[in-house]
Amino acid sequence: MGYTGKGVRILVLDSGFYKHHEAFQSTHFLAEYDFVNDNPNTFDETTDSDTPGQMSHGTSVLSLIVGKAEGKLYGGAFEAGVLLAKTEDLRGEKPIEEDYFVAGLEWGESQGAHMASSSLGYHDWWNFYDYDGNHSVASRAIDIASNRGMVVLMAIGNYHLSSLTTPADAHHAISVGSVSPSGHPSPFSSVGPTADGRIKPEISAVGESIYVASYSSPTSYTRSSGTSFATPLVAGGVALILQANPKWTPAQVKESLIKTASLAPQFIARNMVPDTSEVGLKIGFGVPDILAAISYQHGSCESSCKNGECVSGKCVCKPGYYSLNCDVPYIKCQDWCNGVCFNERCLCTSTRNSRCLDESIPDWTCDKEEYNDGEICNFCGETSDPDCMGFTKEDCSTTETSIPKQELPKYCSKPSQEPPTPPLPFQQIPQAPNSTDGLLLYLIGCVLMVAFFVFRIVKAR
Numbered sequence: 001m002g003y004t005g006k007g008v009r010i011l012v013l014d015s016g017f018y019k020h021h022e023a024f025q026s027t028h029f030l031a032e033y034d035f036v037n038d039n040p041n042t043f044d045e046t047t048d049s050d051t052p053g054q055m056s057h058g059t060s061v062l063s064l065i066v067g068k069a070e071g072k073l074y075g076g077a078f079e080a081g082v083l084l085a086k087t088e089d090l091r092g093e094k095p096i097e098e099d100y101f102v103a104g105l106e107w108g109e110s111q112g113a114h115m116a117s118s119s120l121g122y123h124d125w126w127n128f129y130d131y132d133g134n135h136s137v138a139s140r141a142i143d144i145a146s147n148r149g150m151v152v153l154m155a156i157g158n159y160h161l162s163s164l165t166t167p168a169d170a171h172h173a174i175s176v177g178s179v180s181p182s183g184h185p186s187p188f189s190s191v192g193p194t195a196d197g198r199i200k201p202e203i204s205a206v207g208e209s210i211y212v213a214s215y216s217s218p219t220s221y222t223r224s225s226g227t228s229f230a231t232p233l234v235a236g237g238v239a240l241i242l243q244a245n246p247k248w249t250p251a252q253v254k255e256s257l258i259k260t261a262s263l264a265p266q267f268i269a270r271n272m273v274p275d276t277s278e279v280g281l282k283i284g285f286g287v288p289d290i291l292a293a294i295s296y297q298h299g300s301c302e303s304s305c306k307n308g309e310c311v312s313g314k315c316v317c318k319p320g321y322y323s324l325n326c327d328v329p330y331i332k333c334q335d336w337c338n339g340v341c342f343n344e345r346c347l348c349t350s351t352r353n354s355r356c357l358d359e360s361i362p363d364w365t366c367d368k369e370e371y372n373d374g375e376i377c378n379f380c381g382e383t384s385d386p387d388c389m390g391f392t393k394e395d396c397s398t399t400e401t402s403i404p405k406q407e408l409p410k411y412c413s414k415p416s417q418e419p420p421t422p423p424l425p426f427q428q429i430p431q432a433p434n435s436t437d438g439l440l441l442y443l444i445g446c447v448l449m450v451a452f453f454v455f456r457i458v459k460a461r
Helices: 056-066 096-110 137-147 227-244 250-260 264-269 290-294 435-460
Strands: 009-014 028-034 081-086 115-118 151-155 174-179 203-206 210-213 221-224 308-311 314-317 340-342 345-347 392-395 410-413
Touching (some): 009 056, 056 081, 056 227, 081 096, 096 137, 115 227, 151 227, 151 250, 203 227, 227 250
Parallel strands (some): 009 081, 009 115, 028 081, 115 151
Antiparallel strands (some): 210 221
16 A cells, blocks of 8 residues: 555654664654753763663664664654654653653644654552553643644553553553564563553554664664564554544544454454453553554444444543543453452452561552462451451551552451450559549639739739
8 A cells, every 4th residue: 555654743752862873864854852951962972961872772662663774674654754852861760751751742742743652651659540541740741642633652561460651541542562473462561451440551562572773883783572662563553544544533543443453353242341351451452453444434423422422523421431432441440350349449469478468469450370379368347257257357557558548448367366465453443533623623723823913913002
């Protein structure tokens, strides 16, 4: 069909870019800015204050989108125009990097970017229950950019079961996971759902041993693995979708991807409910079929809106559903949690170290194979165990968990083996003073004080 990304403007936000590599000699660089050092050069110069290798990651990612080296490497959209934003500081993970990201996204939008791709993620200052698309300023910025017409793709992260990353949790982001060449979930790829029950990642691509340009010399190449390299592969495909369908909205692009991906038939057969026990939460709707997505036919709002109401041509979802056509249900805690659900939050349980809530467990899905190595503890107050079966109640608020203390339930533990301390004999318990006697003494004191002041006044005269 001859699609090469021509005419599409792609914003790439990353760590820095080695533009002198041979893979970029024919690349259409439109503009660039370094938001870390506040200068218009994203190249890692010797006079720069960057860490050595600052541009390594960005160079490899960029090559998969717009790189072109005859007989060596072709990016998915090698004729697209590219905007470069350096927002990642490798000297250390700091919250200000989210501000750099937002600034880069705003700058790209002002430069006319049709789409953005980023293989960055932040998690050091967040916990799972913040990954609802509303806490991170970077996630909120993506939703704003999407509402203004920009398609945004984000890597889901490389933390497997232990963490998602932001801003991949954004409502309108197309989050990308990694699979092996055979289509199995990569062991490092982060999994969903989000804290509010949305499927993440939505799409996955091969992210293992990917051939990429290397910053070490103008002709160097290497192989790298991670969701960082799955994401630009999908981004190149999205550029082709936009070239073929320039009037599509970000929501329509996302819809075309998920409805034509490899697992779409299974999702549609289950009314878009994922197989939460297996790959449904690990690779989302599957591997994209870009050619099928280009040809996808969108229905009208009236014919496609499944669980909502059409308002001004847009499907407004009723509670419990989301997506362009309101046909994807939110996942409930009990659908994916292998621990105990409490206020729609999953608490991991383990009998290791004789603790019911194990502080060492960071995983919100409480994977049975990795985390529950024995009998799941009973929680006090459950209908199956209303009286703790004779066990004592202890407050969980002293454990290191990400759940607010006031929301923690109580759990059952074995009573102490030490004999209880006997109470003091009745006659040895100190008695509180009689309240009537105390009032009488107070009144006498007040009368004496008034008499003293009257005496002083009379004497002064």
